[in-house]
Amino acid sequence: MKVMLQWIATNSPLMVLALILAILAWVVAIEEADPTVEQRYPQEIPITPSELPEGMTIVGDFNHDVQITVRAPRSVFNSIKTDDFTVTVDLTSLDSGVHRVPVQCELAKNPSRIIRVEPDHVTVKLEPQVEQVMPVRVQLKGEPTLGYVARTPVVTPSQVTMIGPSSYVSRVLEIVAQVSVQDTTADVEGQFKLSPQDAEGQSVPYVELQPKEAHVYVPIELSVYYAHLVIKVTLEGQITPGYRITDISVEPPTVTVFGVPSVINALPAYIETEPINLEGAQSDIVERPVLKVPPNVSIAMDEQPVVRVSIEPIQSSLTVEVVPQLQGLEAGFTATVSPETVEVILSGPLPLLDALETKDVRVVLDLYGLPGGTHQIEPEVVVPEGVKAQSTLPATVQVEIKASPTFTPPITPTMTITGTESPVEPTAEPTEESTVAPTPEPAIEPTIEPTVGPALRSTTEPAPVADGVSPSVVTRSCGIWRSPLSKLTAEGFPLRCTRTAYR
Structure with missing residues (x-):
C-alpha cells in the first residue's frame, strides 16, 4: 500500500496532465465535428414594447427591428428560428417625453450566446392619451349634372370619438366625410370613410376614430329652372x-x-x-x-x-338545286354520282338572294387521291360573298369510281411513203367494186422514212384521184402499202397513204 501511494504521489502530475490532454482531445474532436460559428442571424427581429404606463400612449408608429449576432455550434445556429428570440423594451416606468430605451434580447437555444444587438437602444416618445367627441361634417366634391342641385346631406352617426396623443388630438378641427356628387342625377347614399383634419384641411396622423366610417345620404333634385327632355x-x-x-x-x-x-x-x-x-x-x-x-x-x-x-x-333563305362538279378525278377513271343533283339551302340578305342565279352557286366534290370504289363525299359549296350556305341535301353524295376501259396496242413503226406515177392508160382490174380493165402499173420509186412514234387514234384519209377515175383508199399496215387500183391513166400525182394509228 505504501508503495502504491508513493507511486501515485510520484506520478500524479503526469496523471493530471493526461486528463487535461484527454479533455482537450475530446473538445478538439467535438469542435471538428460541429465547429462553433459566430454569425449574424439572417432575418431582422421586431421589437415588442412592454405595457405602457396608465394613461400614456406612444406617439407615432412603433416599428423597430434589430439585427442579432449569435455565437453557437453550427448545428445549433442552423436550427434557430425567429420565434426563439425575445426582443423587448421596458416602458413601464417612463413618463411623458422622449426616451432612449435599451433593447433587451434573449435566445431560447443552448448552447448559444448573443454577441451583439444592433441597434442596442431605440428612441420612444410618450404622451398622455386623450379622448374627445367631435361632430361629422359631409364635404361634397364636384357638381351634379347641369340642372340638378345637391340638397343637405344626412350623416349617421352625427359625431364620433377621437383617441390619440394629446398634442395630435388638439390639432383636429373637424371630422370629415368626403362624398362625390360629380355629374350625378340621382341621390347618393353609402358608407364613407371618416378623416380627422386640421385647420388647413390636412389629415391629422396618430388619431384613431370610433367608428371609422359613417352612413351618408345626399338628396339630388332637379332645379325648378331646368328640365331634362x-x-x-x-x-x-x-x-x-x-x-x-x-x-x-x-x-x-x-x-x-x-x-x-x-x-x-x-x-x-x-x-x-x-x-x-x-x-x-x-x-x-x-x-x-x-x-x-x-x-x-x-x-x-x-x-x-x-x-x-x-x-x-332583311335576312332570308333560299333553296337551289345544283349539279355537282367533280374535282381531282385521277386519269383513267370514271365517276358516277348519286344523286345527280344536290339541294343547297342558302341564307343572306334578301336583295342578294333575289339577284342570285343558279350559275352563281357551285357544288364541288373533291375526289383527289381517292382510289376506285364507292365513297361518301361531303359536298363543298361555293357561294358569292355575303351569302352563306346553311346546309346541303343530302349531306353526303355517293360517288362510284371505276377504271375506264381502254385498248393499248403494242408500239408499231410509222412510215411516210412518197411516190409519183407516170401517166398511164387506166385499165380496169377485175374486182367486185370496179370494172375498169387493168393495165400495167408504172414503176414507182417510193421514199420510205420509217419512224417509230407514239400510239395514236386510228384515222383514214382518202387519197386524191384524177378525173374519171373511181376513188380508192390507200392504206398502210405494218409498213406495207397497197392500193386497190393497180394502174392509173390520169396525170401522175403524189400518192398519200392513209394513216392508221392508235392512242
Whole structure:
C-alpha cells in the first residue's frame, strides 16, 4: 500500500496532465465535428414594447427591428428560428417625453450566446392619451349634372370619438366625410370613410376614430329652372325594299333646357328633331338634326345631339338545286354520282338572294387521291360573298369510281411513203367494186422514212384521184402499202397513204 501511494504521489502530475490532454482531445474532436460559428442571424427581429404606463400612449408608429449576432455550434445556429428570440423594451416606468430605451434580447437555444444587438437602444416618445367627441361634417366634391342641385346631406352617426396623443388630438378641427356628387342625377347614399383634419384641411396622423366610417345620404333634385327632355327623332321617306331599320340611337338621349319655372313646368317630356330623310337608304344614316325648341326656352348645351339610324338588309333563305362538279378525278377513271343533283339551302340578305342565279352557286366534290370504289363525299359549296350556305341535301353524295376501259396496242413503226406515177392508160382490174380493165402499173420509186412514234387514234384519209377515175383508199399496215387500183391513166400525182394509228 505504501508503495502504491508513493507511486501515485510520484506520478500524479503526469496523471493530471493526461486528463487535461484527454479533455482537450475530446473538445478538439467535438469542435471538428460541429465547429462553433459566430454569425449574424439572417432575418431582422421586431421589437415588442412592454405595457405602457396608465394613461400614456406612444406617439407615432412603433416599428423597430434589430439585427442579432449569435455565437453557437453550427448545428445549433442552423436550427434557430425567429420565434426563439425575445426582443423587448421596458416602458413601464417612463413618463411623458422622449426616451432612449435599451433593447433587451434573449435566445431560447443552448448552447448559444448573443454577441451583439444592433441597434442596442431605440428612441420612444410618450404622451398622455386623450379622448374627445367631435361632430361629422359631409364635404361634397364636384357638381351634379347641369340642372340638378345637391340638397343637405344626412350623416349617421352625427359625431364620433377621437383617441390619440394629446398634442395630435388638439390639432383636429373637424371630422370629415368626403362624398362625390360629380355629374350625378340621382341621390347618393353609402358608407364613407371618416378623416380627422386640421385647420388647413390636412389629415391629422396618430388619431384613431370610433367608428371609422359613417352612413351618408345626399338628396339630388332637379332645379325648378331646368328640365331634362327626351329627344324624339322624326323620320320621313322610305328605305329601299329588302332593307329594315334595326335601331335608332341618340347621343346624348336627353337634352337639358332652362327657362322660367312657369314655362318649364308646361313643357312635355320630350323634344322633337327636324325630319331625317330616309328615302332609298341602304346603310346607316348619321346626322345632327336641328331640335324644335319651344319658345321662351333655351338649350343648355353647345352641340346638337347625334342621331344614328341603323339600316341592314332583311335576312332570308333560299333553296337551289345544283349539279355537282367533280374535282381531282385521277386519269383513267370514271365517276358516277348519286344523286345527280344536290339541294343547297342558302341564307343572306334578301336583295342578294333575289339577284342570285343558279350559275352563281357551285357544288364541288373533291375526289383527289381517292382510289376506285364507292365513297361518301361531303359536298363543298361555293357561294358569292355575303351569302352563306346553311346546309346541303343530302349531306353526303355517293360517288362510284371505276377504271375506264381502254385498248393499248403494242408500239408499231410509222412510215411516210412518197411516190409519183407516170401517166398511164387506166385499165380496169377485175374486182367486185370496179370494172375498169387493168393495165400495167408504172414503176414507182417510193421514199420510205420509217419512224417509230407514239400510239395514236386510228384515222383514214382518202387519197386524191384524177378525173374519171373511181376513188380508192390507200392504206398502210405494218409498213406495207397497197392500193386497190393497180394502174392509173390520169396525170401522175403524189400518192398519200392513209394513216392508221392508235392512242
